[in-house]
Each structure stands twice: as structure tokens, then as C-alpha cells.
Amino acid sequence: MFDNRVLVVGDVMLDRHIHGHVRRISPEAPVPVVSLIGEVRTPGGAGNVAAGLAGLGCQAGLCGLVGSDAEGELLRETLAAKGIAHLELVERPELATVSKTRILSEAHQQLLRLDRDGDRAHFAAFEEDVLARVLPLIESQSAVVLADYEKGVITPKVARSIIAECRRLGVPCVVDPKKVDFAPYAGATIVTPNLLEAERTIGRPLPDDEAAGRAAEELREALGTDAMLITRGPQGMTLALPDAIYHIPSQTRDVSDVTGAGDTVVAVLAACLGAEWPIADACRIANTAAGIAVGRPGTYVVQTGELQAAWGGLSPKILRPQDAALQLAEARRRGRRVVFTNGCFDILHAGHLSCLEGAKRLGDLLVVGLNSDASVRGLKGPTRPVIRESDRASLLAGLACVDVVVLFDDPTPVALIEAFEPDVLVKGGDYTLDQIAGADLVLARGGRVIALPLVPGLSTTAILDRKAG
Known part of the structure; x- marks a missing residue:
């Protein structure tokens, strides 16, 4: 979707998510006693913004401060795994790499968070080192992001110097602010406070669209920015431009986890600008x-395919195989059980619904492989x-029990099963084990293969025969 170069500067951190079963006190x-299932490590803070840009296809660069410690090494590994093209991390032995460790139950309820923040003054002492790395790079960038989490990297001098250089070179600069005083962000292209941050800075509550619009325009004028965007959660966004104020309704359907939603907004803004x-x-x-991101558990990197589909009016549940594989791999790392089923689903009926709801009860995420029009004809x-494939996919995506829909052209879904590595494979009907495509792959990985009974008298063929008669 994008292939431009975007540099992220800010407070980079390591996020750990430790998942476990809770059965007793x-x-x-x-x-609670937590029995460990597994641990997931991801980039946090500015690192998550850079990961979001890489997920959109950008050539993402990242500059920040880390310590000469084990967390710093783990952070570098997670950044490389997310496809960050250029790392400009300033490493100093005096610093402790910022990290956040979250302990979660199998239901994804956060039980505890352990923060290792380091010393803000120590980080701020290396502002000249940060500027020495960043300023020469700006000319080659399509956009620059300042991801300020108030951990010490984005000092007022760093912010002003980078924004001034971006202005001089005509490079868009997007700021995700955490400071109470927004003055260091003056002259940026756009600043993106959330509602709480905007209220704190403006000094009054912003209960509705009108109040948010006035505040956004006041902040924009005071800072001399091209735009001011207040993100307001379920109330959507309020954008102030020199000639207009826009209120953008939220597109969130089901909120799973709001962690990292602001990072997603900043990454997409920078890629677009x-x-x-x-x-x-x-x-x-x-x-x-942002609506896609908050519908996924944990810190989620939105992929190009799902954003294109959602922007085109399709459900974000309808994914390309490669995007689905990334999402499902992340879900498995978080201890979620993936269920896969497939079919033509031509004329969706109550029998299909019964099978799909039964499949969903066998795990946490239900993935439906959908035969394309060409595959159905064959x-x-x-x-x-x-019913054409786009309509069949939309109908399936509209079901609460379905989490992901992927179209495939082959006669069987074996290639999808091999790529997705589901924990449970489900088919409807009187299939024997040797008749279920991909059963051997799932069983070889220690998974389960289950045939759910059909609802008598309900099938697409029977419905069409009754209509013809």
C-alpha cells in the first residue's frame, strides 16, 4: 500500500506479554497463581509505531536510546522480526532499556504490569547524540514521526530541532505527544493528542464535538501547526485544519484491546502524509x-491487505492469506486456539450457521477458508x-462467530491449512478422517480433527432443488 521512507524518533521500549492459566489462589x-503458557515479546512505544509502518509496506527507520543490557538485545531482535529496515539506536551503558511486562490470564485479562522505566534525566542527557543521528537523515525521508512517551528521548530541544529541520526541507512531521506543555511541538505538520492529553493541556473537559472542535482549533493556532487531531476513542476523532473542523465517527465494532491504538493512528498518518x-x-x-487495531487482542500491527479491504468498505475480517497467516501466528503466540473450517457457503443457511457456531466453540479464533468463484465452478x-465470492465473504464476515475469512482458488484448502497451522480442523458432514483435506497436517502437529453433524434437510443443493421443483 505504501513504500515510502519514514523515520520514527522517540522512546523505544520492549513489551513482554506473559500468558498463563489461572486455576487457583x-x-x-x-x-492468583499463573501457570505459564508462553511469552510474547514485541516492540513498544516508538518501536510499535515503526512496526506499524513496516506492516503498511513502508521502509521504516527508528532512532531511540537503549541500554547495553539483555533487554536491549531482545528489543533489537523484536524490531528485526517486525521488518524495521533501518535501526539508528543509540546504545549507552549508563542507560536501562525501557520495558513493560504484562502478565495475562488465558482470557487475556491483565493481572499485573511491571515497568522498567529507567531515569528520564539520564536519557535526556544524550539529546545531542540523538540529534547527531537524526538530523542528517531527514532529507531522505518522506515523513518523520516524533513518538514522545515522556521517557526522556524527545526533549524540548530534540523536538524543536527536528521539527525545524522538517519544515526547512518540506518533510511532513507527525507528533504523538505526552508532554503537558505542547510548546515544543510548535510548527509540526500535525499533533495527535488523545482526549485526556488534550483536556490536560487545554485545562478543561471536552465533553462533546463542539468542545473538542474549539480546543483542537485553539491548540492548532497556538502551535502554528498545519493540523491538530484529537483522538477520542469511541467518539471518533476531531480534526482542526485552517479552513475547517471535521468530526470523524469511530469505526470500532467490538473492542478487544485499546493498547497501541494511538501508535496505529500515527503510523498510518505518517505513511499517508x-x-x-x-x-x-x-x-x-x-x-x-485504529478500528481494526482495537478489535484485536494485544498490541496489533495492522497489515496492508486488511486496511485496503476496510478502506474499500469490506469487513476487516476478510484477509489475504499472507495477512491472515501473520495474524494467526501472533494469536498462537499469545496462547489462543485457532480453529479452521472451509467450504463454498453458497446460499448461507441455518445449517452453515450451526456448523460455524459449533466450530467456534472449539477454540478462540475461527478461520473460514472460502472457495472462490473459480473453485466453486470447478x-x-x-x-x-x-452468490459471488465477494458477497459470500461479506456474509460470513458478518457472523459474530467468524473471526477471519480467506478466499482460496484450489479445489482443497490444504495450502491454507499448511500456512495457518490450526489447532483444530473442523468439517461439517459425515466425513471419515481420511476424507478431510489437511487432516494429516493438523494431526501431525498434535491438533484435533472433528466432523460436526449436519442439520438434516439443510443444504444449498437441497434448497436449490426445492426452488427448481
Whole structure:
């Protein structure tokens, strides 16, 4: 979707998510006992913004401060795994790499968070080192992001110097602010406070669209920015431009986890502005991306395919195989059980729904492999399908029990099963084990293969035969 160069500067950190079963309370203290399932490490803070840019296809660069410690090494590994193209991390032995460790139950309830923040003054002492790395790079960038989490990297001098250089070179600069005083961000292209940050800075509550619009315009004028965007969670976004104020409704359906939603907004804005999109359009697609991100558990990197689909009006559940594989791999790392089923689903009926709901009860995420129109014709003959693939995919995506829909052209879904590595493979009907495509792959990995009974008298063929009669 994008292939431009975007540099992220800011507070980079290591996020750990430790997942486990909770079955009892400790006899030593009134706290839950967590039996470890696994640990997931991801880039946090500015690192998550850079990961979001890489997920959109950008050539993402990242500059920040880390310590000469084990967390710093782990952070570098997670950044490389996310496809960050250029690392400009300033490493100093005096520093402790910032990290956050979250302990979660199997239901993804956060039980505890352990923060290792380091010393803000120590980080701020290396502002000249940060500027020496960043300023020469700006000329080659399509956009620059300042990801300020108030850990010490984005000092007032760093912010002002980078923004001034971006202005001089005509490079868009996007700021995600955490300071109470927004003065160091003056002159940026766009600043993106959330509602709480905007209220804290403006000094009054912003209960509705009108109040948010006035505040956004006041902040924009005071800072001399091209735009001010207040992200307001379920109330959407409020954008102030020199000639207009826009209120962008939230596109969130089901909120799973709001962690990292602001990072998603900033990443998409920078990618769009770097590609010379109008600011209002960039904010609208960033709003769409945020809606996708909060619908996924944990810190989620929105992929190009799902954003394109959602921006085009399709459900974000409808994914390309490569995007689905990334999402499912992340889900498995977080201890979630993946269930896979497949079919033509031509004329969706109650029998299909019964099978799909039964499949979903066997795990946490239900993935449906959907035969494309060409595949259905090969299996059913030239008069099928009755419903075209885009409509069949949308109908499936509209079901609460379905989490992911992926189209495939082959006669069988074996290639998808091999790529997705589901924990449970489900088919509807009177299939024997040797008749279920991909069963051997799932069983070889220690998974389960289950045939759910059909609802008597309900099938697409039977419905069409009744209509013809």
C-alpha cells in the first residue's frame, strides 16, 4: 500500500506479554497463581509505531536510546522480526532499556504490569547524540514521526530541532505527544493528542464535538501547526485544519484491546502524509486502521491487505492469506486456539450457521477458508456459485462467530491449512478422517480433527432443488 521512507524518533521500549492459566489462589497470599503458557515479546512505544509502518509496506527507520543490557538485545531482535529496515539506536551503558511486562490470564485479562522505566534525566542527557543521528537523515525521508512517551528521548530541544529541520526541507512531521506543555511541538505538520492529553493541556473537559472542535482549533493556532487531531476513542476523532473542523465517527465494532491504538493512528498518518495524501483523507484512513487495531487482542500491527479491504468498505475480517497467516501466528503466540473450517457457503443457511457456531466453540479464533468463484465452478459445475465470492465473504464476515475469512482458488484448502497451522480442523458432514483435506497436517502437529453433524434437510443443493421443483 505504501513504500515510502519514514523515520520514527522517540522512546523505544520492549513489551513482554506473559500468558498463563489461572486455576487457583496462592496459599501464600491472596493472589492468583499463573501457570505459564508462553511469552510474547514485541516492540513498544516508538518501536510499535515503526512496526506499524513496516506492516503498511513502508521502509521504516527508528532512532531511540537503549541500554547495553539483555533487554536491549531482545528489543533489537523484536524490531528485526517486525521488518524495521533501518535501526539508528543509540546504545549507552549508563542507560536501562525501557520495558513493560504484562502478565495475562488465558482470557487475556491483565493481572499485573511491571515497568522498567529507567531515569528520564539520564536519557535526556544524550539529546545531542540523538540529534547527531537524526538530523542528517531527514532529507531522505518522506515523513518523520516524533513518538514522545515522556521517557526522556524527545526533549524540548530534540523536538524543536527536528521539527525545524522538517519544515526547512518540506518533510511532513507527525507528533504523538505526552508532554503537558505542547510548546515544543510548535510548527509540526500535525499533533495527535488523545482526549485526556488534550483536556490536560487545554485545562478543561471536552465533553462533546463542539468542545473538542474549539480546543483542537485553539491548540492548532497556538502551535502554528498545519493540523491538530484529537483522538477520542469511541467518539471518533476531531480534526482542526485552517479552513475547517471535521468530526470523524469511530469505526470500532467490538473492542478487544485499546493498547497501541494511538501508535496505529500515527503510523498510518505518517505513511499517508509521506505519500502526499490530503490531511483529512489521511485522518479518515487512520481512523479505519485504529478500528481494526482495537478489535484485536494485544498490541496489533495492522497489515496492508486488511486496511485496503476496510478502506474499500469490506469487513476487516476478510484477509489475504499472507495477512491472515501473520495474524494467526501472533494469536498462537499469545496462547489462543485457532480453529479452521472451509467450504463454498453458497446460499448461507441455518445449517452453515450451526456448523460455524459449533466450530467456534472449539477454540478462540475461527478461520473460514472460502472457495472462490473459480473453485466453486470447478467443484459444482458451471451454474454455481449462485452468490459471488465477494458477497459470500461479506456474509460470513458478518457472523459474530467468524473471526477471519480467506478466499482460496484450489479445489482443497490444504495450502491454507499448511500456512495457518490450526489447532483444530473442523468439517461439517459425515466425513471419515481420511476424507478431510489437511487432516494429516493438523494431526501431525498434535491438533484435533472433528466432523460436526449436519442439520438434516439443510443444504444449498437441497434448497436449490426445492426452488427448481
